[in-house]
Amino acid sequence: MAVSHPETSGELIPRPALTLPALRQAVAVVCPSRLPEFFEGMQAAFVRAGDEDSVTPIRMFYREWGVVVEIARHPEAARRLKAAESSLDSDDAAVRDRAVREAGEIVRWAHAEVVGG
Structure with missing residues (x-):
């Protein structure tokens, strides 16, 4: 199934890098009501990364919030x-x-x- 592209005119902000500072700033701009959820997810990802001795939970957190921001910025x-x-x-x-x-x-x-x- 081909994924159609939603209307993209009027992007609120440029797509942020998948880094903690860039995503935090983007969430603060395009969906500030979700900042508590962002910080809870961040904490959980870092704890899980320590427990698993893996950076995968952090990468998945970045990707998840990259998707949230991608939708919210359109x-x-x-x-x-x-x-x-x-x-x-x-x-x-x-x-x-x-x-x-x-x-x-x-x-x-x-x-x-x-x-x-």
């Missing part, structure tokens, strides 16, 4: 994702199925942008 993509998430509560199974596909498409697109961008 207002149309963020709007589409929010609408899809709201539709998950529908009583209509077809509406829920479309919402799952839409959300998946947006997240796959953002992931591809972060990994390949």
Whole structure:
């Protein structure tokens, strides 16, 4: 399945590097209400990295938040994702199925942008 590109006009900020300072600053700008979640996830990733003696949890944290920021920095993509998430509560199974596909498409697109961008 090809991942379609959401409307990208009007990017709020440039794509940040996948580093702690850059992601922290980007979250503070495009989705500041999620900063507590960001810091909790960061703490968990660093603890897990120490427990596993591996940097993989930190890399996964950076990638996860890179995707969050990628969506949030594109207002149309963020709007589409929010609408899809709201539709998950529908009583209509077809509406829920479309919402799952839409959300998946947006997240796959953002992931591809972060990994390949």
